[in-house]
């Protein structure tokens with residue numbers, strides 16, 4: 231038998247154009263924030279549809295910066311879905327706030343507002359809807375919920391570039407919308423993040439916080455405490471090229487997603503996570519909800535296909551069990567309080583959808599999945 235192929239979970243789509251753009255920046259002898267950052271930011275604002283935005287070194291720090299600029303800190307609680315990448319929760323901890331985990335919807339796996347409702351305390355100050363796996367949370371409902379409880383909204387749109395909810399780009403609904411340009415995201419600059427916002431005062435605050443508490447470089451008089459959240463112009467030059475390919479990237483991802491749907495249509499008992507209501511989808515991964523998902527992942531790995539589980543529920547994270555052990559306020563860490571998140575973790579697995587994935591590779595992956603179920607219980 232020939233060696234099985236080796237299909238990774240993700241692969242960025244970089245080429246000659248990105249290489250040329252990066253070397254052009256180096257040739258100018260100015261690689262710190264400069265004209266490419268200004269241009270990339272302008273394009274991002276056009277796409278997202280907010281008048282303002284600032285860069286951060288990565289998505290996690292974009293979230294932390296947004297929370298900080300909104301005044302979130304010790305004693306404040308932030309509602310965060312139990313199923314997300316841990317960076318969402320760690321950003322809250324980084325600013326001294328308490329992440330309160332919220333179960334997810336059993337159909338969309340996005341934050342469940344009915345569960346959130348039961349978790350409101352006098353300390354609840356913000357909600358962080360996460361647009362998970364490339365489709366949007368129900369932002370109309372989130373906005374109504376936030377209004378009712380006087381909460382700030384920080385959208386975690388790290389996986390949401392190109393995703394629209396009721397014709398509006400995600401990240402434009404909340405007080406702040408945060409994005410990531412890590413290498414597995416739809417648009418990548420290696421590392422990188424962005425905070426989009428509508429309020430000029432918040433924008434001003436974000437600018438001071440990210441640049442050592444001053445408006446512009448060159449002055450050593452600092453009216454405020456601030457930090458360094460800057461990026462480089464090389465990253466922005468790469469980002470500009472990536473954004474110019476966005477339509478192609480999205481089309482490829484959707485095409486690949488459709489291949490999976492087509493090839494798996496006959497297989498009973500499995501479901502592919504679809505676009506949430508009123509939202510488009512730019513598949514971040516192909517999320518398959520299937521019986522014996524973890525066994526299937528092992529089987530796929532033996533066949534040369536890298537799959538991943540759905541994100542491990544926050545309430546089960548060993549780091550949080552330790553962290554909340556001696557804290558006065560803490561989220562519940564009991565499985566019983568997060569039935570949908572637990573079911574999602576048990577049944578969900580992520581299949582690759584990166585733009586360079588080929589038709590024959592998807593056919594191969596699906597063939598392995600079908601074979602796994604045909605074999606039945608080992």
Ligand SMILES: *Cc1c(COP(=O)(O)O)cnc(C)c1O
Nearest residue numbers: 288289290315317318388410412
């Ligand atoms: C990637 C990601 C982050 C963190 O972004 P980084 O750039 O890796 O720090 C946060 N939340 C979600 C949902 C993500 O997918």
